[in-house]
Amino acid sequence: MNLLEHLAQQRRLVDSELDRLVPTETTPPETIHRAMRYSLFAGGKRIRPILCIEAARAVSDVQDGVVPSACALELIHTYSLIHDDLPALDNDDYRRGKLTNHKVFGEAMAILAGDALLTLAFQVLAELPATGERKARLLAELATASGTVGGMIGGQVADLEGEGKPPDAQLLETIHRAKTGALLRASLRLGAICAGAAEEQYAALSRYGEHMGLAFQIVDDLLDVEESSEALGKTAGKDAAQQKITFPAVYGLEASRRMAQEECERAHQALALFGARAARLHELADYIVRRKS
């Protein structure tokens, strides 16, 4: 099976598990479940869940609760998008080519739907079919990656506070290691934990995740400059308009492209000890750097 077919199959696997985990649209109170599902099934690429599943496969064929763990990552990612799009934050009207959550359900419901997805992510991990020790490790990892100290919320705050500041390489790296990097690295780590990875396997997947995370963000910044809103499904050129600190702003387009490629190579190198078991992770690294949206 080629990569695109494989990705489509994995997305179906993740979507069907998400559908099982999130209360139906007819479960009261209906509105919030409709709002949660609206953003969750708005056509996301499921990159984090797929990285999680592939990390587990690179380690072992025996895994506990990897698909629901993968879904917990997508629940966190989706909550963060809903809150980021709010008028008080990035004030975006479109996401993945559809109206943002608050444009459809109102601000109050969008805030609560984000809260609910965040809460559900932890509930899913707490109720996994796995040992208590393993669940506690997964939960601690996901919470840290989503939190304020080196995690996603911390990165979001640094990003907000960086708006309008002069482009600065150090600040740029701090922001992105936290804002997108921590959750991407956690995606690999959750998979590693579910498959009972040895310490060196866990460390190698973490390194892969760090380099992929940086490559992913550089490409994101480049796409914001180079692609149309239509191709992206969200407002293009917003970084410049909001005076965000981005890789193209600090290093220029050419050097940014080269950096993305270098991070991608380092990601490949980190996989050495897995041999052929990591074939899909190798393909995913190239796919993430070459994507157009």
Place this chain on the structure above:
Amino acid sequence: MNLLEHLAQQRRLVDSELDRLVPTETTPPETIHRAMRYSLFAGGKRIRPILCIEAARAVSDVQDGVVPSACALELIHTYSLIHDDLPALDNDDYRRGKLTNHKVFGEAMAILAGDALLTLAFQVLAELPATGERKARLLAELATASGTVGGMIGGQVADLEGEGKPPDAQLLETIHRAKTGALLRASLRLGAICAGAAEEQYAALSRYGEHMGLAFQIVDDLLDVEESSEALGKTAGKDAAQQKITFPAVYGLEASRRMAQEECERAHQALALFGARAARLHELADYIVRRKS
């Protein structure tokens, strides 16, 4: 020691643990840690943590991680207050006699501070000094009580959607069992789990929590009608202004007072099997019904 002295001592215990668990104001990014601490240390009564600690004491002198578990409840409670006060939700300017979080830090930071407190609550439980099995049980309980199906967020949604609807006894009970009842019951349950409660002890503390939760909410509704904003430290009379469904609106003041007393009696009865070990829980029930703010 009389109850008020005992409560003051317990509050100090909880406050000092919260101070240890939440990143300091000088940990980057500083702003969000300042915002989190602003609302967390705004003079809350710490009712949920104290109920948790007393539930554990009623069961056993041997407990694992009960004080941090108690703090996780307060982190959830505080996040819910910050988000509830936002302009898109209840639009409140004052809470506990101080400006609300978004009035001091702005809406973006208030949203993120709420998200961060919610995330930290689960991190604290995941990192408790307790067995993995126990941590997973605590996490599942807290997530369910905070979630959309019969939990706090679900109650908040039902409450928002109930505004302006005719007063209805059934809807009123559904809202409050979820909005405040679920987290109060979870407070008792977390304490029970930390102390290794037997099934009948867990069930008895759950019943106590349910009756206390209802009594607590009835008193809250009564205070909103009867007390001044100054005494409450928040805007009084808001329920009527927002056409909320409340106990006084459905049953009238006199019957509501009687109901609070009845729920309090049932809470006392639920404690029978603990004998003298539950002395403080008995006192707390009376205290919660007689409070003036």
